Amino acid sequence: MAFPKKKLQGLVAATITPMTENGLDQVIIHVGALSLKESQELAQHAAEIGADGIAVIAPFFLKPWTKDILINFLKEVAAAAPALPFYYYHIPALTGVKIRAEELLDGILDKIPTFQGLKFSDTDLLDFGQCVDQNRQQQFAFLFGVDEQLLSALVMGATGAVGSTYNYLGKKTNQMLEAFEQKDFSLALNYQFCIQRFINFVVKLGFGVSQTKAIMTLVSGIPMGPPRLPLQKASREFTDSAEAKLKSLDFLSFTDLKDGNLEAGS
Numbered sequence: 001m002a003f004p005k006k007k008l009q010g011l012v013a014a015t016i017t018p019m020t021e022n023g024l025d026q027v028i029i030h031v032g033a034l035s036l037k038e039s040q041e042l043a044q045h046a047a048e049i050g051a052d053g054i055a056v057i058a059p060f061f062l063k064p065w066t067k068d069i070l071i072n073f074l075k076e077v078a079a080a081a082p083a084l085p086f087y088y089y090h091i092p093a094l095t096g097v098k099i100r101a102e103e104l105l106d107g108i109l110d111k112i113p114t115f116q117g118l119k120f121s122d123t124d125l126l127d128f129g130q131c132v133d134q135n136r137q138q139q140f141a142f143l144f145g146v147d148e149q150l151l152s153a154l155v156m157g158a159t160g161a162v163g164s165t166y167n168y169l170g171k172k173t174n175q176m177l178e179a180f181e182q183k184d185f186s187l188a189l190n191y192q193f194c195i196q197r198f199i200n201f202v203v204k205l206g207f208g209v210s211q212t213k214a215i216m217t218l219v220s221g222i223p224m225g226p227p228r229l230p231l232q233k234a235s236r237e238f239t240d241s242a243e244a245k246l247k248s249l250d251f252l253s254f255t256d257l258k259d260g261n262l263e264a265g266s
């Protein structure tokens, strides 16, 4: 998968959608599920509808407890869409599957010939760095998923990023990428700190999918609708505080705001 230079990937729900100036470049569909059969059906469906790739998280109710078991699970899913590039989505805080990504990558192409890369949503930069270091010959995509640490991951060799905040902090993040590419690390750090200030603020208020939807609605004016149960809609207080913070950090001016209907879109 070729990543457009200096462009970020935004994650919308379960679909990874790299953006270019002309819109969606590629669509990678997440097909993870608790049941292998369901995952395989989703993978086949993704192939039928023309997806550019599929991504899978580890099953998290009945968990794989060794690397080999996890690989076997992933292999069976990948085999259901043998023509599609395959990505493993490593997000241990949510799946509870803590098998190190570095271990998983060891010899993975022998098992999963369509393996293309990793979405790495964990703060363990030792594991991430070793994934990159030990696979320099493989041309894998190393997509980082902890937005507040992206700069550190770029230093480690991240080839792309997939995260929730790029849906509305993309401009600032692109400025950080630009500064990084120009080797202006002090400027890049300023951008990263600014992004961190916002994320740190919302994390303290309670931040997740519902809050992401509320902020996206606020910024874009496109009603994202309520989250599905068991998630609860973000409170009005949250949205007001997030809006004030975005403005105080200069992420957003009054004129940037669209007429978002926070209540709409069921």
Ligand SMILES: CC(=O)N[C@@H]([C@@H](O)[C@H](O)[C@H](O)CO)[C@@H](O)CC(=O)C(=O)O
Pocket (backbone or CB within 6 Å): 011, 013, 014, 093, 094, 121, 145, 146, 147, 148, 162, 163, 164, 165, 199
């Ligand atoms: C745990 C989590 O939700 N991580 C996010 C990050 O983008 C995260 O929202 C961001 O780094 C702020 O902490 C993504 O990596 C994952 C994500 O958005 C998703 O799978 O929906």
